[in-house]
Each structure stands twice: as C-alpha cells, then as structure tokens.
Amino acid sequence: MLVPYINNNDKAWLFVKPLTWQLWLTTFCSFVTIGIVIWILEHKERDTEFRGTLRHQAGMIMWYSFSTMVFSQREIIRNNFARIIMIFWFFVVLILTQSYTANLASLLTVQQLTPSITDIQTLIKTNAYVGHQDGSFVLGFLLNKNFNSSRLLAYNGPEKLHELFTKGSIAAAFDELPYIKLFLSKYCSQYTMAGPIYKTDGFGFVFPTGSSLVSDISKAVLNVTESDIMFQIEKKWLGDSSSCPSNPFSPSNSLGLESFMGLFAIVGVIAAAFVLVHIGFFLYRQRNLLHDRRLPVWIRLILLYQNFIEGYQTSPESTPTPTEGRSGTSNAGSIGNGRGTRVVPIDGSTREPETQ
Numbered sequence: 001m002l003v004p005y006i007n008n009n010d011k012a013w014l015f016v017k018p019l020t021w022q023l024w025l026t027t028f029c030s031f032v033t034i035g036i037v038i039w040i041l042e043h044k045e046r047d048t049e050f051r052g053t054l055r056h057q058a059g060m061i062m063w064y065s066f067s068t069m070v071f072s073q074r075e076i077i078r079n080n081f082a083r084i085i086m087i088f089w090f091f092v093v094l095i096l097t098q099s100y101t102a103n104l105a106s107l108l109t110v111q112q113l114t115p116s117i118t119d120i121q122t123l124i125k126t127n128a129y130v131g132h133q134d135g136s137f138v139l140g141f142l143l144n145k146n147f148n149s150s151r152l153l154a155y156n157g158p159e160k161l162h163e164l165f166t167k168g169s170i171a172a173a174f175d176e177l178p179y180i181k182l183f184l185s186k187y188c189s190q191y192t193m194a195g196p197i198y199k200t201d202g203f204g205f206v207f208p209t210g211s212s213l214v215s216d217i218s219k220a221v222l223n224v225t226e227s228d229i230m231f232q233i234e235k236k237w238l239g240d241s242s243s244c245p246s247n248p249f250s251p252s253n254s255l256g257l258e259s260f261m262g263l264f265a266i267v268g269v270i271a272a273a274f275v276l277v278h279i280g281f282f283l284y285r286q287r288n289l290l291h292d293r294r295l296p297v298w299i300r301l302i303l304l305y306q307n308f309i310e311g312y313q314t315s316p317e318s319t320p321t322p323t324e325g326r327s328g329t330s331n332a333g334s335i336g337n338g339r340g341t342r343v344v345p346i347d348g349s350t351r352e353p354e355t356q
Contacts, residue, residue, distance in 0.1 A: 001195040002173040002180050004165050006116045018103035022257040027096065030264060034089050035065025037271045041082040041278055043309075068093055081274040088270055092263045099255055115194040117172050120145065131155050131164050131173035138174050141200065158183045165191070181234075282308060 016024065039061050064075055068089065077083050117123060123130055124146060132138045134154035142152055153170055155161045161183060164170045172194075175183075180193060207214050224230055283290065286304055295303075 001117075001120060001193065002161075002175065002183065002191055003115045003117045003171070003194045004191050006114060014107055015104065017107055017254055018100050020254045020256045023255060023260065026257055026260075026264060030092075030267070031065040031069070032062070034068070034085070034267075034271065035061035037085060037275055038064060038077070038082050040275055041079040041085075042077060044282075069097070079278075081278060085267070085271050085274060088267045092260075092267055095263060096260065099259075103255055115192055118194050120195055123147070123172055126171075127151060128171035129153055129169060131161060131170040133175050133179060136175065137200070138176070141198070142174060158186055162187055162190075178237075182237075 019027070039057060043057065060075075068086075071090070071093075077086060117128075122128075127148060129151050130142060130147060131153050132142060132155075134156050139152065139154075143149060153164060155164055155173075161173055164173075177197065184191060184193070205217055207217075224233075286307060289295075289300055289303060289307075292300065
C-alpha cells in the first residue's frame with residue numbers, strides 16, 4: 001500500500017512530547033513525594049525553613065521539591081538522611097533534564113513525518129478513494145477485500161499517480177512491489193509504503209514432464225536471486241534507492257517510564273528506608289508517652305501527632321504526665337471563673353487555683 005506522508009509536528013504542544021504521559025505523571029508524583037520526605041526529615045530541626053504555619057509548610061514542600069528541577073533551592077539541609085536522599089535525587093533530576101533537553105532538540109530539528117494511513121481496514125471503514133494501475137490484477141484483489149468499486153480509480157503511470165495524490169483524489173494506492181519501488185525512486189520524500197505486503201500469484205516456467213531443463217533453469221534462477229545480479233537489475237530498472245534521502249518517517253520517540261524505572265526505584269527505596277528509620281527514632285523517643293496507660297489512646301495519639309508536627313522532642317525522662325501536658329498545664333482541661341483557674345485532673349480530683 002502506497003500512502004503520502006503527513007507532517008506530525010504540533011508546535012504548540014511539542015514541549016510535552018519528549019516524555020510519555022506515564023513518565024510525566026511519575027515525575028510529578030516523585031517531586032511531591034521528595035518534598036514530603038524532606039519535610040518529614042527536616043521540620044524537626046531548629047531554625048529551619050520547614051517550620052511555621054501549616055500553609056507555610058505546605059508551600060515549602062512544593063517550592064523546595066520543584067525548585068530542585070533547576071537546582072535553585074536555597075534552603076539549608078541539616079538532616080544527614082535528607083542530605084543523602086537529595087544526592088540521589090539530584091542525580092535523577094540531572095538525568096531527566098538532560099534526556100528531556102536532548103529529545104526536545106531532536107523533535108525541534110527533525111521533521112516528524114508519518115504515514116497518513118497505516119492499515120487497509122481504515123480505508124474500507126472510511127470508504128476512501130483508492131488508486132490502482134489500469135489493467136492490473138490489483139483491481140480484482142481490491143474487490144476481494146470488499147472495497148467499493150465506485151471508490152477505485154485507475155492510473156497509467158507514476159506521474160498520473162502523483163497527480164491523483166496531489167489533488168487529493170485518492171487516499172492510498174495499491175500496486176505491485178516493483179512499480180511501487182519505481183514510483184518511490186522518484187517521489188520517495190513525499191510517499192511511503194505502509195501496511196503488510198500481500199502475497200499473490202507470481203510468474204513461473206512450465207516444462208514438459210521429465211524435461212532436463214528443470215534442474216538447469218532452477219539453478220540459474222537461484223544463482224541470479226542469491227547473487228548481486230538481482231541487485232544490479234533492480235538498480236538499473238527501478239532506480240538507485242541510495243540516491244533518495246533517508247526515510248523521513250520518524251515514529252514517536254518519546255521517552256517512556258521504563259527508561260527511568262531503575263532510577264525512581266533506587267531513590268524510592270532509599271527515601272522509604274530513611275523515613276522509616278526516622279519515624280522509628282521518633283517513636284523511640286516518645287516511648288514513655290506511648291506506654292502511659294493513664295492517658296486514653298486518643299489523647300496519646302493527639303499528643304504524638306502534635307509532637308511530630310510541631311517538632312517537639314522529648315527525652316525518656318521528660319515525657320508529659322497526665323496533668324502536666326507539654327508545658328506544665330493540664331491535658332484534661334480547666335475551668336475559668338474570671339479571677340483564677342481551677343485545674344481538673346484526669347482522676348476527677350480538684351486543686352486550688354495556682355494563678356490569679
């Protein structure tokens with residue numbers, strides 16, 4: 001099947017084509033994940049940019065993670081786990097940016113041409129006009145493929161076929177392979193072969209039974225087809241294909257996720273391991289609070305969450321008691337009367353006001 005090329009360059013959205021959508025999505029999720037991991041490891045450090053209001057911390061997560069794309073982050077990393085993760089992440093970002101730049105440059109400089117039609121079923125479903133050589137057996141072949149006879153147009157030579165394509169009279173043409181090669185030797189920059197090559201009845205020699213010429217002719221045919229003689233014959237009568245520019249057909253060469261799966265896996269495993277170790281250290285420091293049976297489970301979880309979010313760290317000896325809280329005040333609640341405060345401990349007893 002012979003079809004014309006179409007220009008597949010979409011300049012407006014060309015910048016997204018170097019990467020597949022799976023790789024774009026994975027990269028975006030990875031940036032966000034790295035930002036969250038760095039926040040988990042860094043927000044407990046004193047004098048860090050990752051502390052503050054919840055809105056500020058969320059903004060820092062997004063800012064820091066995506067600023068690594070252009071290596072413009074200014075925040076100082078103090079946690080050693082975070083530093084190790086960032087070393088590996090910078091390597092991943094470097095590989096991604098360099099690969100994206102190289103692929104985008106290729107898309108911008110190489111003309112992206114693709115066949116207008118790639119299979120015969122598309123022609124049949126769309127009831128498109130199809131060309132065939134006048135007087136060729138190809139007409140019967142097309143009718144057997146359920147083409148509408150009223151949509152079949154005949155031509156008498158390469159020039160006439162090129163004229164039909166130029167005027168838009170036909171969408172594709174079917175012909176014998178030698179004739180297609182002869183046509184492409186002249187118009188190879190505008191057309192290409194697409195779809196499978198269909199086998200049909202060929203030519204043969206007929207001899208009487210028992211003829212001694214059968215073996216001689218068979219050997220002669222093999223000598224021609226298996227030597228450079230056939231190439232010389234094709235070059236003489238069908239043209240030199242090497243004189244034609246290289247095939248401009250350039251299929252989609254977007255970089256896929258499989259090309260970077262190893263890099264994402266390495267960074268993911270390292271980040272997950274360090275986060276688990278960091279959380280393990282935090283839970284170990286909060287072990288007195290976790291094992292304090294005097295507090296309900298939900299209060300312990302709230303205090304644990306607050307300690308983690310606010311960067312509060314405690315030693316085993318300074319774990320809050322049920323009536324002390326985190327700064328010496330009651331965790332259970334207090335009753336104010338305008339002149340003082342009465343503390344209500346967990347066990348229900350009361351104490352005299354300590355402040356006026």
